[in-house]
């Protein structure tokens with residue numbers, strides 16, 4: 001509980017209208033997309049919406065003096081219970097700091113505030129012919145701050161990499177209230193090896209090491225054209241083999257997505273006009289670049305797939321491309337519709353395994369679902385081995401919740417057994433903290449020492465991955 005004196009001080013710092021201590025407003029910040037946040041009530045004592053860096057500095061100094069937990073938050077779309085006030089204190093909603101501060105497109109970069117929404121940034125960049133390539137499915141909601149704190153990615157990571165590949169420098173308010181600029185104080189350079197790579201330390205730090213207040217981002221020219229190859233497979237293993245053969249044929253798709261039988265069924269139930277066959281797997285390969293390059297790559301990918309698939313189609317016509325992508329675009333929302341009165345929950349939803357083990361992982365996920373009597377819809381980024389398994393349950397049924405937790409646990413353990421990771425892009429948060437000892441070994445201890453060095457009083461986002 002915060003004293004009324006401290007709340008009054010913070011109100012003076014950020015403005016009365018940007019500081020919420022009412023129960024209803026605070027409750028709104030008790031959730032992200034994770035199952036755990038739906039099942040618990042971790043309600044912050046106070047929510048603040050700072051409008052500039054100096055307000056954040058003042059709050060952090062006060063928080064340090066009184067040892068108040070502070071949890072930075074973007075849009076709350078995270079899926080691992082990572083932007084939640086597990087130990088009470090302040091949730092710092094960064095959504096008002098959402099401006100593009102500087103276009104520097106001659107130097108392939110922009111400087112933005114962390115609260116800018118991903119799709120809004122890319123809409124603004126598109127007017128100049130540029131884009132920021134990482135492309136999460138939550139593009140219309142999630143913020144750049146959240147993406148950096150989770151090192152998020154999406155479908156095009158297979159060609160363009162993840163958020164970390166585009167962060168050139170950060171302005172960060174440390175838990176002590178000090179402010180640093182990583183990547184060079186005044187640098188506009190596209191690379192630097194001056195000193196330790198502190199930028200990389202903060203990317204993926206899940207709001208535990210500092211509050212990001214400005215970002216220097218690398219951007220790229222938008223490719224002239226896109227093409228798509230869609231292939232259907234009667235056998236899961238054949239789909240995995242097709243992906244491996246595409247790479248071996250020296251082809252470089254910008255995205256390779258897979259829907260297993262359950263995901264295809266969900267997509268068709270949600271949108272019957274999609275008319276998809278009842279097969280074990282469907283692959284979508286996207287290619288981009290110059291028009292002749294796109295046609296060449298798409299035709300050759302189609303040729304490779306014909307050796308493994310029952311049906312293959314390719315197109316670079318924008319309208320047909322949209323139709324073919326539709327199955328993948330709707331599957332996240334469609335998953336929950338596969339079972340009457342049920343909903344999709346996020347647990348065990350983000351494993352990443354070596355590409356050649358994806359078919360094995362997909363089969364084992366189905367077996368785990370059967371073992372616990374839970375329907376699971378699975379799809380994902382097969383190009384980098386990242387699978388999104390979606391348990392579909394009735395969240396009012398405590399037995400289903402218990403079984404879903406066991407499903408999540410077995411999926412996480414499966415990822416480690418298959419020489420993969422429990423999280424390819426969604427982060428650790430509270431949900432995956434229990435697996436870090438096994439996954440990281442001594443590295444976890446080094447992370448704890450880094451945390452202690454930067455946040456000796458453990459006030460920034462306490463209760464997530466490192467504690």
Ligand SMILES: Cc1cc2nc3c(=O)[nH]c(=O)nc-3n(C[C@H](O)[C@H](O)[C@H](O)COP(=O)(O)OP(=O)(O)OC[C@H]3O[C@@H](n4cnc5c(N)ncnc54)[C@H](O)[C@@H]3O)c2cc1C
Pocket residue numbers: 032033071072073074075076077078079082083094114135136137138141142143144145146147148149150151152153154155206207208210211212213332425426461
């Ligand atoms: C429908 C849907 C689809 C999704 N698709 C994808 C996908 O394809 N790929 C993917 O990677 N993820 C995906 N996600 C997960 C999620 O959207 C991403 O992790 C996203 O980057 C989170 O952004 P956010 O603004 O919502 O952050 P939040 O959930 O609010 O916070 C995430 C983390 O960032 C920290 N944080 C936020 N702002 C700051 C800041 N300024 N400084 C320091 N720390 C900060 C928080 O403390 C927390 O630890 C999806 C989620 C949904 C709901």
